[in-house]
Amino acid sequence: MIQVHNVKKEFEDIEAVKGLNLHIKKGSIYGLLGSNGAGKTTLLKMIGGIYKQDAGEIFIDEKPVFENVELKGRMIVLTDSLYFFPQYTVRQMANFYKSIYPLWNEERFQELSKVFPISVNKKIHRMSKGMQRQVAFWLSLSTMPELLILDEPFDGLDAVMRQTVKNLLVQDVAEREMTILISSHNLREVEDLCDHIGILHHGEMMIEKELDDLKTDVHKIQVAFKGGVLPDGLLEEFDVLYKEERGSVHLYIVRGDEEEMSAHIDFFMPVLFDVLPLTLEEIFIYEMRDVGYAIENVIV
Numbered sequence: 001m002i003q004v005h006n007v008k009k010e011f012e013d014i015e016a017v018k019g020l021n022l023h024i025k026k027g028s029i030y031g032l033l034g035s036n037g038a039g040k041t042t043l044l045k046m047i048g049g050i051y052k053q054d055a056g057e058i059f060i061d062e063k064p065v066f067e068n069v070e071l072k073g074r075m076i077v078l079t080d081s082l083y084f085f086p087q088y089t090v091r092q093m094a095n096f097y098k099s100i101y102p103l104w105n106e107e108r109f110q111e112l113s114k115v116f117p118i119s120v121n122k123k124i125h126r127m128s129k130g131m132q133r134q135v136a137f138w139l140s141l142s143t144m145p146e147l148l149i150l151d152e153p154f155d156g157l158d159a160v161m162r163q164t165v166k167n168l169l170v171q172d173v174a175e176r177e178m179t180i181l182i183s184s185h186n187l188r189e190v191e192d193l194c195d196h197i198g199i200l201h202h203g204e205m206m207i208e209k210e211l212d213d214l215k216t217d218v219h220k221i222q223v224a225f226k227g228g229v230l231p232d233g234l235l236e237e238f239d240v241l242y243k244e245e246r247g248s249v250h251l252y253i254v255r256g257d258e259e260e261m262s263a264h265i266d267f268f269m270p271v272l273f274d275v276l277p278l279t280l281e282e283i284f285i286y287e288m289r290d291v292g293y294a295i296e297n298v299i300v
C-alpha cells in the first residue's frame with residue numbers, strides 16, 4: 001500500500017531523512033521506532049502528504065501522495081498537535097469531517113459515542129488534553145480511513161482509554177484491512193500492536209523486519225562453564241551486541257540463528273545455558289547501542 005523510494009528531506013542544514021526506503025502492506029500495523037530527532041515525524045508527515053520530500057518518491061496505492069486530494073480523503077494523519085476549529089463542539093467538528101471525508105460513516109460516529117464518554121455538544125477547546133485526543137480518535141475512526149498515520153498517538157490517554165482505542169484500531173485492521181503506521185516511544189504498546197517494525201537513526205533505516213522475525217533474530221543468552229572458565233573464542237563468529245559478566249555467569253545479547261548458536265555453545269559443554277526471550281524495548285536498546293547510541297550512567 002505504501003512505497004517509499006530513496007526519500008530525502010532537509011531542513012536548512014539538517015538532513016532529517018537521508019535516502020530512505022520503506023514498504024508497508026495493506027492491513028499491516030507498522031511501528032516506526034527511533035531515537036529523538038531520528039526523523040520519524042518528518043517521514044510520517046511526508047507519507048501523510050503534509051511535507052513534500054526533496055528527493056525520491058512516495059506512493060500510496062501506486063499514486064503520488066503530495067497534494068493528492070483523493071488519497072487524503074481516505075487517510076488520516078494524527079500528529080501530536082491536534083487541530084480543531086476554535087469554539088466548535090464535537091458535533092460541529094463531526095459535520096465538518098463529514099463534509100470533507102467521502103467515507104464518513106454517521107452510524108459509526110453514533111456507535112463510537114457509546115465508547116467515548118463525551119457529550120457531542122461540548123466545545124472541544126474546553127476539554128482536557130486526553131479528552132481532545134479521544135475526540136480525535138472518535139472523528140478519525142468515523143471517517144473509515146484506509147490508512148491511519150499516528151505520531152505518538154496515546155499521549156494523554158489514561159490506561160483504560162488506551163486499551164479501548166487499541167482494541168478499536170485492531171478491530172478496524174481485522175474487519176476492513178485498515179493499514180496503520182504508528183510512531184511511538186512506548187515500546188510496550190508498539191509490541192502489543194504492531195506486526196512490522198522499522199528502527200530509524202539519524203534519518204536512516206537501521207532495521208526493518210516483521211516483529212516476530214526481529215524477536216527470533218536477537219537472543220539473550222546466559223551461560224556458565226565449569227570452574228568459571230570461558231572457552232576461547234566462544235561466540236567469536238557470532239554478532240554479539242552486548243556482553244556482561246555476572247560472577248561466573250556470562251550474559252550475551254547475540255544476533256543470529258538460535259539453533260546454530262545453541263549447537264555451538266553446547267559443543268563447549270556449559271554447566272548452565274539458557275536462551276531467554278527479549279522484549280522489544282531490550283532489542284531496541286541493544287540495537288541502538290550497536291550503532292553507538294548507548295545508555296550512559298549519568299549522575300548529576
Ligand SMILES: Nc1ncnc2c1ncn2[C@@H]1O[C@H](COP(=O)(O)OP(=O)(O)OP(=O)(O)O)[C@@H](O)[C@H]1O
Nearest residue numbers: 011012014016034035036037038039040041042043
Ligand atoms: N520544521 C523543522 N524545521 C527545522 N528542522 C526540523 C523541522 N522538523 C524537524 N526538524 C529537524 O529534523 C530532525 C528530525 O526531526 P523529527 O521531528 O522528524 O524527529 P523524530 O524522530 O520525530 O524525533 P522525536 O522522537 O524527538 O519526536 C531533527 O534534527 C529536527 O531538529
